[in-house]
Amino acid sequence: xxxxxxxxxxxxxxxxxxxxxxxPSPSGWLDPRGRALGSWAFAVNRVTGxxxxxxxxxxxxxxxxxxxxxxxxxxxxxxxxxTVFLLLDVLLLFGLLYHGLNGIRVALVGSGVVPNRQRAxxxxxxxxxxxxxxxxxxxxxxxx
Amino acid sequence: MVTAAETDAPTPPAGGExxxxxxxxxxxxxxxxRFDEFDVPVGPKTTxxxxxxxxxxxxxxxxxxxxxxxxxxxxTCGVQANGREVLMCVTFVHDLGHEITxxxxxxIPVLTDLVVDMREFYARFPDVHPFxxxxxxxxxADTPDAIERYARYEDCxxxxxxxxxxxxxxxxDRYVGPAALAAAQRLAEEPxxxxxxxxxxxxxxxxxxxxxxxxxxxxxxxxxNVNPAARIMAxxxxxxxGRLRLPGLRREPA
Numbered sequence: 001x002x003x004x005x006x007x008x009x010x011x012x013x014x015x016x017x018x019x020x021x022x023x024p025s026p027s028g029w030l031d032p033r034g035r036a037l038g039s040w041a042f043a044v045n046r047v048t049g050x051x052x053x054x055x056x057x058x059x060x061x062x063x064x065x066x067x068x069x070x071x072x073x074x075x076x077x078x079x080x081x082x083t084v085f086l087l088l089d090v091l092l093l094f095g096l097l098y099h100g101l102n103g104i105r106v107a108l109v110g111s112g113v114v115p116n117r118q119r120a121x122x123x124x125x126x127x128x129x130x131x132x133x134x135x136x137x138x139x140x141x142x143x144x
Numbered sequence: 145m146v147t148a149a150e151t152d153a154p155t156p157p158a159g160g161e162x163x164x165x166x167x168x169x170x171x172x173x174x175x176x177x178r179f180d181e182f183d184v185p186v187g188p189k190t191t192x193x194x195x196x197x198x199x200x201x202x203x204x205x206x207x208x209x210x211x212x213x214x215x216x217x218x219x220t221c222g223v224q225a226n227g228r229e230v231l232m233c234v235t236f237v238h239d240l241g242h243e244i245t246x247x248x249x250x251x252i253p254v255l256t257d258l259v260v261d262m263r264e265f266y267a268r269f270p271d272v273h274p275f276x277x278x279x280x281x282x283x284x285a286d287t288p289d290a291i292e293r294y295a296r297y298e299d300c301x302x303x304x305x306x307x308x309x310x311x312x313x314x315x316x317d318r319y320v321g322p323a324a325l326a327a328a329q330r331l332a333e334e335p336x337x338x339x340x341x342x343x344x345x346x347x348x349x350x351x352x353x354x355x356x357x358x359x360x361x362x363x364x365x366x367x368x369n370v371n372p373a374a375r376i377m378a379x380x381x382x383x384x385x386g387r388l389r390l391p392g393l394r395r396e397p398a
Contacts, residue, residue, distance in 0.1 A: 015170070015253040015254040015255055015261060016170055016176075016253070017250075017251065018168075018224070018248055018250045018251070018252075019250055019251070019314055020311070034226060034227040035361065036361060036364040038359045038361060038363075038364070038373070039359045039360070039361050039364075041359075042357055042359035043311075043359075106357075109358055109377055110356075110380055111380055111381060111384045112377050112378050112380045112385070113381065115373075115375075115377030115378045115381065116371075116374045118358065118360055118373075
């Protein structure tokens with residue numbers, strides 16, 4: 001029953017295809033012009049997702065310093081307590097909170113449980129996330 | 145109401161002003177698209193269609209655009225204005241700022257200037273369309289030549305704005321898109337004799353209901369209050385509910 005849409009190549013042969021997005025080869029999923037809340041939530045979710053994947057590999061790389069020896073690990077710990085590094089920790093916490101809370105929102109909306117409540121869930125998640133981020137940032141930057 | 149099309153010179157009508165339009169241009173054989181600029185006099189009630197028609201009538205007769213009903217019913221005058229999908233006939237220029245960029249819909253091939261090839265929109269639908277419903281009209285009414293029957297997607301005016309606005313259609317050529325899925329949900333909601341399981345099977349596909357990433361741009365763009373995003377989510381709810389149910393507990397059809 002399903003009739004797949006014609007491929008991009010075939011369509012572009014019929015005429016130019018306008019694409020949303022930024023950059024010389026816009027992909028379409030990130031375009032700030034006139035987008036609404038849902039698109040921003042979606043775009044930030046993707047960016048934080050990519051950031052978390054990057055962090056995962058970075059984290060594994062950092063842990064591998066243990067294989068180098070005690071001094072290498074201690075040097076890293078010294079670096080990890082600088083203000084810049086702690087601010088990156090806060091950024092990481094933001095990414096985790098946003099991606100996690102938005103994931104719950106998308107799951108609730110996307111599974112049809114509350115299909116019409118995406119805005120309310122976004123703002124609820126924003127409130128919870130902001131409070132959690134403030135609490136976490138105080139602890140991270142306060143050194144406790 | 146003073147419409148721009150009634151004004152000959154680019155002098156603003158009373159209570160109006162000049163607005164600059166950057167209009168997408170492309171003709172067959174052009175190496176690449178370009179943007180042409182026009183200063184257009186507009187009044188408080190000038191619509192985007194009025195302004196484009198003024199350009200067409202007073203400045204450049206080769207500008208191609210499509211429109212019909214003038215009241216957001218036919219769905220033929222969809223464009224992007226400053227990156228946002230709108231129907232030209234019901235969009236006031238005053239709401240769009242002083243410099244207005246007008247482009248054809250995204251994700252649908254351009255035929256010429258602001259006119260897109262709507263075959264792309266319909267190609268996303270299945271060959272056999274159980275979602276299409278024959279319009280109800282008097283049996284004695286005749287259809288025009290070359291039209292076998294009137295048929296429309298319920299509530300949807302088939303303008304293509306949702307397909308243009310959807311960030312997933314932009315990145316996945318095979319995604320069937322919001323309009324078709326919304327029509328499928330409508331049918332699942334009120335079958336009127338159509339086999340709902342067949343519709344659900346069609347929607348329950350990688351490039352069907354599960355390709356949507358819940359950006360809700362289709363709902364923002366839809367000028368007909370179809371709310372495609374919520375319908376896609378509701379369709380997922382039906383599919384998820386069916387899967388979670390144990391086969392032995394599946395409800396028998398009434």
